[in-house]
Amino acid sequence: xxxxxxxxxxxTDGLESSPVAAALAGLRANEARYFxxxxxxxxxxxxxxxxxxxxxxxxxxxxxxxxxxxxxxxxEATAFQVENIRMAYVFYEDGLSINVMYGLDESGKRAxxxxxxxxxxxxxxxxxxxxxxxKSKLAGTIRGSYFxxxxxx
Numbered sequence: 001x002x003x004x005x006x007x008x009x010x011x012t013d014g015l016e017s018s019p020v021a022a023a024l025a026g027l028r029a030n031e032a033r034y035f036x037x038x039x040x041x042x043x044x045x046x047x048x049x050x051x052x053x054x055x056x057x058x059x060x061x062x063x064x065x066x067x068x069x070x071x072x073x074x075x076e077a078t079a080f081q082v083e084n085i086r087m088a089y090v091f092y093e094d095g096l097s098i099n100v101m102y103g104l105d106e107s108g109k110r111a112x113x114x115x116x117x118x119x120x121x122x123x124x125x126x127x128x129x130x131x132x133x134x135k136s137k138l139a140g141t142i143r144g145s146y147f148x149x150x151x152x153x
Contacts, residue, residue, distance in 0.1 A: 002044045007034035014076050020095040023117035026139035029099050033137035039082040058090050058100055061153055068125050072096060095120035112147035115142050
């Protein structure tokens with residue numbers, strides 16, 4: 001069942017099994033606030049099992065572009081379109097959030113972003129990436145990195 005992410009009252013609903021559930025919930029709320037403010041989009045997520053097509057699409061891009069296989073269990077996912085950009089998010093049990101920004105125009109920007117919840121270690125499969133830090137009122141310190149998508153998906 002879809003869950004509308006509230007960025008005013010942050011909830012760990014759906015993320016309870018994560019050892020950093022509160023920080024991951026803050027990270028999820030941070031994304032919800034961004035999309036509401038920038039695009040007036042209401043950010044909803046659903047259990048990863050119910051969003052298998054989205055999770056598979058993200059995992060396919062990771063595998064084919066960089067040979068990355070995420071070890072952690074996916075908890076929630078969402079996919080939506082804002083303006084002419086297809087977006088997908090997967091939130092993982094270890095506190096990782098992966099998003100795909102896929103511009104639908106031929107010259108559109110396409111990238112995969114990684115965000116690490118406050119308190120989690122960098123997963124070994126992402127150890128080759130450098131992570132920048134950003135402060136968030138909702139999520140504490142977020143560490144993020146990305147790579148540009150080169151192929152068509």
